[in-house]
Amino acid sequence: MEGLIAPAWLIVFGACFGSFTNVVVWRLPRQESVVHPGSHCPRCGHAVRWHDNLPVLGWVLLSGRCRDCRASISWRYPVVECGSALLWLSAHWIGTGGGGDLPLSLQPWIGLPLVGLLLPLVLIDLDHMWLPESLCRWGVLLGLMVSVSGGVPVFADHMIGAVLSLMALEALSAIAERVIGQPALGLGDAKLAALGGAWLGLFGVSIAMAIAVFSGAIVGSLGRLTGRLKPRQAFPFGPYIALGIWLVWLAGPDWWWEQWLVVLGVSL
Numbered sequence: 139m140e141g142l143i144a145p146a147w148l149i150v151f152g153a154c155f156g157s158f159t160n161v162v163v164w165r166l167p168r169q170e171s172v173v174h175p176g177s178h179c180p181r182c183g184h185a186v187r188w189h190d191n192l193p194v195l196g197w198v199l200l201s202g203r204c205r206d207c208r209a210s211i212s213w214r215y216p217v218v219e220c221g222s223a224l225l226w227l228s229a230h231w232i233g234t235g236g237g238g239d240l241p242l243s244l245q246p247w248i249g250l251p252l253v254g255l256l257l258p259l260v261l262i263d264l265d266h267m268w269l270p271e272s273l274c275r276w277g278v279l280l281g282l283m284v285s286v287s288g289g290v291p292v293f294a295d296h297m298i299g300a301v302l303s304l305m306a307l308e309a310l311s312a313i314a315e316r317v318i319g320q321p322a323l324g325l326g327d328a329k330l331a332a333l334g335g336a337w338l339g340l341f342g343v344s345i346a347m348a349i350a351v352f353s354g355a356i357v358g359s360l361g362r363l364t365g366r367l368k369p370r371q372a373f374p375f376g377p378y379i380a381l382g383i384w385l386v387w388l389a390g391p392d393w394w395w396e397q398w399l400v401v402l403g404v405s406l
Contacts, residue, residue, distance in 0.1 A: 148230055149223045153193035155254055156222025160215050163261040166270055182207035193219040218261065225253045228388060235390025238281075238296070238338050240288045248284050249387060252337055255280075256380040259330060263376035269326025274333050281336030292339070299335030299343045307331050327375050334383040338391070345391040346382030348398075354378040 162172050164180075177186040184206040190196045197216040204211060229249035237245030255277045263269050278300055285296040307328035335343040354375055361367035386394060 145227055145230065148226045152223035152226025153219045155226070156219035156257075157191065157193045157215075159222055159254075159258050159261070160218050162258045163218075163265065166258070166273075167262060167266050167268065179204045179207060179209060181209040193223075218257075222253075222257055225257065225384075226250060229253055231388070233389040233393060235392045236386070236388050237390075238285065238288075238342060238387060239292050240284060244284070244287055248287075251280060252277075252387060253384065255333070256384060260377045260380045263326070263374040267324070267372065267374050269324065269330050269376050271326065271329060274326065274329035277333035278329075278336045281333060285336065285339075295339040296336050299338060299340035300332045301335070302340060303335040303343050303347070304328050304332035324375070327379060330376055330379045330383075334379065334386075338383065338386055342386050342391045343383070345394045346386040347379065349382035349385055349394065350375070350378040353381060 158172075161177065165172050175185075177191055178184060179186065182204060184204070186196075187205065190200055190205055194216045197211060200211065202211050202213065203209065229252075230246045232245050232249065237249070240248060255273055259269055259273055259277075282293070282296060282300065285293045288296075308325065311325065311328065331343060331347060334346050338346060357378075358367060358373060361373065362369065367373060
């Protein structure tokens with residue numbers, strides 16, 4: 139029973155943070171405060187009762203409708219809360235080479251603010267094709283701060299990873315704009331990559347970007363084959379970068395490199 143306590147609390151607090159994430163995703167693009175006023179219905183303006191604001195359960199008990207005006211409440215709210223709970227739970231299960239080379243005793247808990255930053259960035263990019271610079275900047279600073287716990291070599295590696303990631307993606311975007319007349323990536327993508335470098339180091343963020351490019355290429359190709367994406371139509375790349383960052387954080391860059399070599403049929 140004791141072994142289940144930590145995962146249970148991770149699920150509870152993860153769902154609660156998912157509820158706050160929904161607020162951030164709605165208000166930040168509208169340049170509204172994420173803390174004041176409290177949660178309220180965007181249609182009628184009535185404040186949400188505390189018992190209606192319980193993650194997932196509140197939505198279910200209300201049958202997905204506002205208690206006052208009966209306006210529909212999007213199914214995305216409980217989905218984000220469940221997803222956040224699962225992500226917080228996954229942060230507790232880090233592979234041998236994961237955790238950005240930070241101390242083992244800190245890794246499960248240090249990963250929580252990382253996923254807490256990545257989730258709203260993904261959702262805002264999906265909604266608005268925009269990655270808030272403020273969240274990316276705080277992510278870089280926080281990543282560099284926690285990397286200090288790994289000693290000077292780890293901090294230096296993470297600093298180099300952040301700087302080179304930013305420079306490389308900004309350069310790539312500028313080159314693409316000259317060649318094809320439009321940026322290949324948004325500047326927000328470069329800042330999100332810098333966040334990855336601050337948490338994973340140079341090799342780690344390189345593998346994360348490889349995962350992002352590979353997964354993004356698959357989804358983009360399928361979108362164009364099915365007609366959902368037009369030729370040269372832009373689509374949000376931030377979710378794929380965030381996916382790469384989180385997967386490398388959990389399993390480590392060496393593990394992913396080994397899987398790639400296996401796919402290529404290269405003997406280790």
